[in-house]
Amino acid sequence: KAGVTQTPRYLIKTRGQQVTLSCSPISGHRSVSWYQQTPGQGLQFLFEYFSETQRNKGNFPGRFSGRQFSNSRSEMNVSTLELGDSALYLCASSLSRGPANEQFFGPGTRLTVL
Amino acid sequence: DAKTTQPPSMDCAEGRAANLPCNHSTISGNEYVYWYRQIHSQGPQYIIHGLKNNETNEMASLIITEDRKSSTLILPHATLRDTAVYYCIVSPYTGNQFYFGTGTSLTVIP
Numbered sequence: 001k002a003g004v005t006q007t008p009r010y011l012i013k014t015r016g017q018q019v020t021l022s023c024s025p026i027s028g029h030r031s032v033s034w035y036q037q038t039p040g041q042g043l044q045f046l047f048e049y050f051s052e053t054q055r056n057k058g059n060f061p062g063r064f065s066g067r068q069f070s071n072s073r074s075e076m077n078v079s080t081l082e083l084g085d086s087a088l089y090l091c092a093s094s095l096s097r098g099p100a101n102e103q104f105f106g107p108g109t110r111l112t113v114l
Numbered sequence: 115d116a117k118t119t120q121p122p123s124m125d126c127a128e129g130r131a132a133n134l135p136c137n138h139s140t141i142s143g144n145e146y147v148y149w150y151r152q153i154h155s156q157g158p159q160y161i162i163h164g165l166k167n168n169e170t171n172e173m174a175s176l177i178i179t180e181d182r183k184s185s186t187l188i189l190p191h192a193t194l195r196d197t198a199v200y201y202c203i204v205s206p207y208t209g210n211q212f213y214f215g216t217g218t219s220l221t222v223i224p
Contacts, residue, residue, distance in 0.1 A: 037155075097208065097210055099206065102160050105150075107156060
């Protein structure tokens with residue numbers, strides 16, 4: 001069974017631009033969550049999608065947004081990029097929601113903002 | 115917000131058991147304990163999870179205290195490839211939002 005895939009793996013942007021990252025969950029998984037990892041803040045929860053609806057959102061500004069499609073694939077968008085948005089963005093998928101659902105992480109997209 | 119406390123770093127001799135502790139004193143009755151590890155900026159890898167009983171799989175064992183306020187992840191025979199940052203996470207009752215703490219950086223020494 002194929003794992004979680006994320007595209008692109010590496011991305012370089014300049015301040016003020018916007019970026020869209022993509023995540024394809026494991027087949028059959030309906031929940032997708034996004035995380036940001038930086039050396040200073042560690043791994044931080046961004047948002048969770050299930051059945052095309054955002055179910056939870058972390059403490060990030062409105063420049064960070066996302067969506068989920070009917071095939072469970074998800075995208076996240078960051079507008080008006082800032083230097084501090086440079087990070088590893090990780091996507092995780094799980095079968096469903098709730099306390100006993102393992103999340104499987106993708107390899108991440110490394111975003112560099114210049 | 116992270117609800118777990120872990121030591122920042124630990125060393126373990128290759129071939130010996132690695133015991134990684136985690137405190138989660140505010141855990142609720144229906145929250146699970148999960149362990150993940152991350153090897154050098156790869157995506158975190160699932161290791162094991164449990165509710166109140168001890169659990170074992172091909173990778174590790176999870177020992178949860180009777181009051182559920184702490185747990186220990188045991189890697190029975192550590193290898194150099196087990197060098198990683200290990201995260202203990204208390205899952206929310208609803209949703210999939212994991213709040214990662216700072217984890218424990220485990221170094222396996224030859």
